[in-house]
Amino acid sequence: MQYFKYINTLLYELIMTKVSTFIEDQIRLNNKYKQLIEEAYNLRQTDHALSDISEFRAIKLLDELNKLKFLSREQQQASI
DSSP states (O other), rough: OOHHHHHHHHHOOOOHHHHHHHHHHHHHHHHHHHHHHHHHHTTTTTOHHHHHHHHHHHHHHHHHHHHHHHHHHHHHHHHH
């Protein structure tokens, strides 16, 4: 019985570590997205090409964030 408690504890710690890493990645990507959008907005008046590039990168990053959110929601529903 102790063995199963130990295994459950290890699995719980592993899952929590993965969840916290996932959340940290989401926060980091979200901050990068906001930075790129702000950069695109600031460049809009001076350099349209750089503004477009920054906005394109932000859109790609937002797409990645949305995929992560979808996968996390799908994973939560599977665990229920």
